[in-house]
Amino acid sequence: MTERCGDMVAVSKESIGALFDEYADMVYRIALNIVRNAEEAQDVVMDTFVALMKQTEFSDEGHIKAWLIRTAENKAINVVRSCRVRRSVPLDEVLENTLAAPLTEGESEVLDMVMRLPEKLRTTVYMFYYEDMSAAEIAKALGITEATVYKRLERGRKTLKTDMEGAAI
Numbered sequence: 001m002t003e004r005c006g007d008m009v010a011v012s013k014e015s016i017g018a019l020f021d022e023y024a025d026m027v028y029r030i031a032l033n034i035v036r037n038a039e040e041a042q043d044v045v046m047d048t049f050v051a052l053m054k055q056t057e058f059s060d061e062g063h064i065k066a067w068l069i070r071t072a073e074n075k076a077i078n079v080v081r082s083c084r085v086r087r088s089v090p091l092d093e094v095l096e097n098t099l100a101a102p103l104t105e106g107e108s109e110v111l112d113m114v115m116r117l118p119e120k121l122r123t124t125v126y127m128f129y130y131e132d133m134s135a136a137e138i139a140k141a142l143g144i145t146e147a148t149v150y151k152r153l154e155r156g157r158k159t160l161k162t163d164m165e166g167a168a169i
Helices: 013-035 038-054 061-081 091-096 105-115 119-129 135-142 146-168
Strands: 003-005 008-010
Touching: 013 038, 013 061, 013 105, 038 061, 061 119, 061 135, 105 119, 105 146, 119 135, 119 146, 135 146
Parallel strands: none
Antiparallel strands: 003 008
């Protein structure tokens, strides 16, 4: 899929298609959760992969995945900030744009809360719980220690617990 260049992994034009096939759904889910609009989410997917084509090297394949997650989040947030996205979406459009495996109401609320966490916590929690990455994989992808991953997960869980308790009142 990608080429090794010493200690680095190079993204070639030939490998972009395979990376797109592997990660486009993940990028779309991240974007859709933030922008709440299917067309805007598709634009974020395209923008993310265009940006990937401009990148030359990554430390490993896990770094590519982490980079895609962060880039998709940032691009989606930029779309929301630019006010291109309608602030209210009709219910039928939301239902039409659900994932292949629709989330239950509770799962959707939790994902919304996760996506509102500060960036460092959000990325770590999302990678751990939604992309099933191990602490070691996350640490390597983000260039941090495993201890930092566990600390961010702990802070993220604590913040989510506080948010959930506040929402229940």
